[in-house]
Amino acid sequence: MSNDILIIAEGRAEGLRKVSLELVNAAQQLSTALGGQVFGAVVGKGVSAWAETLAKTGVSKVFVADDAGLEKFAPESYASALAEIVRAANPAVVLFGASGWGKELSARAAAKLGWGLVTDCTEAKIENGTLLLTRPIYAGKAIAQVRAKQFPVMVSLRPNIIPPVEANHAPAPIEPVSVTLKEPRAQVVETVSKPKSKVDLGEASIVVSGGRGVKGPEGFVPVQELADTLGAALGASRAAVDAGWIDYTHQVGQTGKTVAPKLYIAAGISGAIQHLAGMSSSQVIVAINKDPDAPIFKIADYGIVGDLFQVLPALNEQVKKLG
Amino acid sequence: MPYNIVVLLKRVPDTESKITIRDNAVVTEGLNFVLDPYAEYGLEKALQLVEQHGGKVTAVLFGPEDAKETIRKALAVGADEAVHIVDPALEGGDAGTTAHVLAAALKKIPFDMVWAGKQAVDEDNAQVPLRVAELLDLPHVNSIIEFEISADGKSARCVREVDGERDVMVTTLPAIFTAQQGLGEIRYPSLKGIMGAKKKPITDWNAAALGLDPATVGKAGAQIEMVALMPPPARPPGKIIPGDAETAAKELARLLREEAKVI
Ligand SMILES: Cc1cc2nc3c(=O)[nH]c(=O)nc-3n(C[C@H](O)[C@H](O)[C@H](O)COP(=O)(O)OP(=O)(O)OC[C@H]3O[C@@H](n4cnc5c(N)ncnc54)[C@H](O)[C@@H]3O)c2cc1C
Numbered sequence: 001m002s003n004d005i006l007i008i009a010e011g012r013a014e015g016l017r018k019v020s021l022e023l024v025n026a027a028q029q030l031s032t033a034l035g036g037q038v039f040g041a042v043v044g045k046g047v048s049a050w051a052e053t054l055a056k057t058g059v060s061k062v063f064v065a066d067d068a069g070l071e072k073f074a075p076e077s078y079a080s081a082l083a084e085i086v087r088a089a090n091p092a093v094v095l096f097g098a099s100g101w102g103k104e105l106s107a108r109a110a111a112k113l114g115w116g117l118v119t120d121c122t123e124a125k126i127e128n129g130t131l132l133l134t135r136p137i138y139a140g141k142a143i144a145q146v147r148a149k150q151f152p153v154m155v156s157l158r159p160n161i162i163p164p165v166e167a168n169h170a171p172a173p174i175e176p177v178s179v180t181l182k183e184p185r186a187q188v189v190e191t192v193s194k195p196k197s198k199v200d201l202g203e204a205s206i207v208v209s210g211g212r213g214v215k216g217p218e219g220f221v222p223v224q225e226l227a228d229t230l231g232a233a234l235g236a237s238r239a240a241v242d243a244g245w246i247d248y249t250h251q252v253g254q255t256g257k258t259v260a261p262k263l264y265i266a267a268g269i270s271g272a273i274q275h276l277a278g279m280s281s282s283q284v285i286v287a288i289n290k291d292p293d294a295p296i297f298k299i300a301d302y303g304i305v306g307d308l309f310q311v312l313p314a315l316n317e318q319v320k321k322l323g
Numbered sequence: 324m325p326y327n328i329v330v331l332l333k334r335v336p337d338t339e340s341k342i343t344i345r346d347n348a349v350v351t352e353g354l355n356f357v358l359d360p361y362a363e364y365g366l367e368k369a370l371q372l373v374e375q376h377g378g379k380v381t382a383v384l385f386g387p388e389d390a391k392e393t394i395r396k397a398l399a400v401g402a403d404e405a406v407h408i409v410d411p412a413l414e415g416g417d418a419g420t421t422a423h424v425l426a427a428a429l430k431k432i433p434f435d436m437v438w439a440g441k442q443a444v445d446e447d448n449a450q451v452p453l454r455v456a457e458l459l460d461l462p463h464v465n466s467i468i469e470f471e472i473s474a475d476g477k478s479a480r481c482v483r484e485v486d487g488e489r490d491v492m493v494t495t496l497p498a499i500f501t502a503q504q505g506l507g508e509i510r511y512p513s514l515k516g517i518m519g520a521k522k523k524p525i526t527d528w529n530a531a532a533l534g535l536d537p538a539t540v541g542k543a544g545a546q547i548e549m550v551a552l553m554p555p556p557a558r559p560p561g562k563i564i565p566g567d568a569e570t571a572a573k574e575l576a577r578l579l580r581e582e583a584k585v586i
């Protein structure tokens with residue numbers, strides 16, 4: 001084992017995800033203390049464009065497993081490919097993004113290699129030669145600091161906790177890793193729907209959410225309009241999702257997505273503990289609610305007590321004016 | 324075709340409960356413990372499958388002695404029997420050792436399917452069932468919102484939701500499945516169910532019964548350890564912006580631009 005750090009990048013049709021570029025930054029900071037190199041990796045089918053971008057982020061090398069067997073998502077195949085890459089890179093720490101993809105594959109790969117794994121961390125640092133990680137638990141009601149008793153170890157980091165690096169360096173070498181894959185027993189046969197919004201909820205820097213206070217599906221129109229003006233992702237409380245006004249994929253909270261944007265605007269959301277679990281580490285929180293006693297105001301940085309159907313359109317106009 | 328279904332259940336504090344921290348640990352006295360809500364969706368699906376096709380639901384919970392109460396809740400809603408893995412020597416581990424313990428138990432129980440929660444709402448680890456799948460060399464499908472068994476009973480078709488995308492995944496059986504919110508409506512126990520649960524068998528297994536080497540489990544086997552537990556940092560008190568909708572919105576936009584610098 002080396003002192004190196006390997007980051008596992010992930011991409012979408014548009015290119016690498018922002019979280020992957022954030023991981024490079026986090027890895028660079030850790031490697032200053034550990035004294036090794038930072039490597040990147042991509043897995044999939046036809047992923048050379050992602051590898052090329054990653055090679056320009058300042059990493060020392062990019063490992064690529066590009067294989068026909070990885071065309072459709074299959075946890076067993078992807079975990080095998082990742083394990084091959086990890087063996088080739090031989091790092092002390094592997095960083096994943098704490099996306100659904102990253103969490104699923106890190107768990108399976110960690111078990112395959114017999115490694116420890118700490119998921120969903122909001123901070124990672126080296127202290128006295130050991131890796132210390134911070135993660136919120138109990139719906140954000142407690143913050144745990146955990147330690148990796150040994151290297152190597154895997155970690156997944158939440159999006160938005162550290163700025164992304166730019167892909168503007170001289171390209172690092174790209175090393176293909178050949179993988180031997182068995183026929184997977186579980187695999188994706190069809191994608192029913194892709195995220196509709198342009199901005200991914202999990203890694204958006206602004207989120208505008210609506211709750212039961214929007215009163216119906218059409219109540220999400222002013223919420224969506226403000227989100228569009230701000231270039232924000234659309235969120236929702238579970239009450240709005242359960243009522244069938246908006247798709248589950250928009251749910252923020254303990255049983256939905258965890259988000260930590262720089263700005264979170266909650267309209268018509270009371271602020272139940274399970275909702276707060278998903279958004280309380282946002283940098284700036286705005287609450288719009290007609291009930292001055294709504295618990296959401298306790299954690300909001302800015303609050304407006306009023307009717308969201310008046311406040312949201314007015315805010316939309318004002319934001320447009322600011323340009 | 325009848326199915327033997329194992330459901331992995333974790334005992335967690337009710338999400339509404341107030342968490343008090345003392346000496347880097349959560350104070351458990353007075354805490355209301357429940358079945359992990361995601362695992363509960365898995366239990367519900369298992370009960371429905373057995374109602375449809377016949378078979379048996381076995382609840383497996385690894386946790387301290389007083390988790391028996393939580394196991395009874397699973398029996399009260401319809402699980403047929405339960406295994407309680409209980410042994411102080413197994414406590415104090417991490418997700419890796421928990422998976423090791425559960426995998427050892429599953430080797431002793433015949434099953435066609437294992438259901439678990441996508442993550443447990445106490446520590447949100449989201450790794451135990453997937454580790455178990457790997458340890459037992461089984462396929463898994465994660466974060467399921469719709470589920471159906473094929474006509475020949477040899478495979479399952481699942482709709483799963485991940486990162487805002489919805490996919491159909493097909494797997495052969497046996498396999499491990501994790502439940503996401505939306506998989507179904509959870510049932511509540513009837514009085515008859517609660518009474519009946521008292522007569523259903525709960526088998527206790529310890530490290531020896533599972534043939535586990537003490538060095539690989541509990542504190543000794545853990546690769547991750549907790550060093551500190553603290554309350555979340557307090558947020559500075561917020562500002563309520565006065566005035567009618569127009570005035571307040573204008574001032575809010577200004578503050579977000581000039582003071583908070585986020586838009
Ligand atoms: C195990 C478990 C997991 C859960 N997971 C989640 C989760 O992931 N995410 C989540 O959100 N919830 C979750 N919940 C549910 C949670 O407890 C709350 O029920 C839910 O968050 C309430 O949603 P809400 O704030 O939209 O609705 P309500 O609590 O009904 O609040 C509606 C708010 O809108 C305000 N309002 C009404 N009309 C207007 C108007 N015209 N203008 C302005 N304000 C208005 C009201 O004053 C009120 O404060 C979970 C619950 C459990 C038990």
Ligand SMILES: Nc1ncnc2c1ncn2[C@@H]1O[C@H](COP(=O)(O)O)[C@@H](O)[C@H]1O
Pocket residue numbers: 331332333334359361362383384385386418421425438439440441442443444446447448449450451452
């Ligand atoms: N101690 C345990 N006993 C039984 N099942 C467990 C235990 N820990 C975790 N699980 C299962 O794994 C799921 C995910 O848990 P976790 O990986 O801890 O977030 C839970 O919803 C349970 O189904």
